[in-house]
Amino acid sequence: MFSPGHSGANAYARVGVETGVMGASPHRLIVMLYQGARQAIAQARMHLQQGNVPARGEAIGKAIQIVESGLQQSLNVDAGGEIAERLDALYGYMSRRLLEANVKQSEAMLVEVDGLLATLEEAWIGIAPEIARMAAQPAAESMR
Numbered sequence: 001m002f003s004p005g006h007s008g009a010n011a012y013a014r015v016g017v018e019t020g021v022m023g024a025s026p027h028r029l030i031v032m033l034y035q036g037a038r039q040a041i042a043q044a045r046m047h048l049q050q051g052n053v054p055a056r057g058e059a060i061g062k063a064i065q066i067v068e069s070g071l072q073q074s075l076n077v078d079a080g081g082e083i084a085e086r087l088d089a090l091y092g093y094m095s096r097r098l099l100e101a102n103v104k105q106s107e108a109m110l111v112e113v114d115g116l117l118a119t120l121e122e123a124w125i126g127i128a129p130e131i132a133r134m135a136a137q138p139a140a141e142s143m144r
Helices: 004-022 026-050 053-072 077-104 107-126 128-142
Strands: none
Touching: 026 053, 026 077, 026 107, 053 077, 077 107, 107 128
């Protein structure tokens, strides 16, 4: 079904992702999870438009897995307090909407969840300078 070159390209892409994950900061890992979930939703939309039910289900399943096993599991409610609790509820909502989108074949629901993820991704990227400043602060103080 696939040419040997195609499987080689897939293997190369996996190595690139794995290398990126291994060298990424915790902040960058969350960005990668947002991007992965959004990419899976984009694939699900494409498969929905093409009428490819198995591929649509697989892509939506991947998005749900990233939201539940990646984003939701990374939350620390003790440290994050109310914000973490609200994100947990929002991630739960996203998972339910993705499941419903698959059952009802709803592109609008996929677009909705993608929009939520895009907003969170943008906000998360926006706090990067603050995280870098906070990380540098203890190092600067220890040099005194």
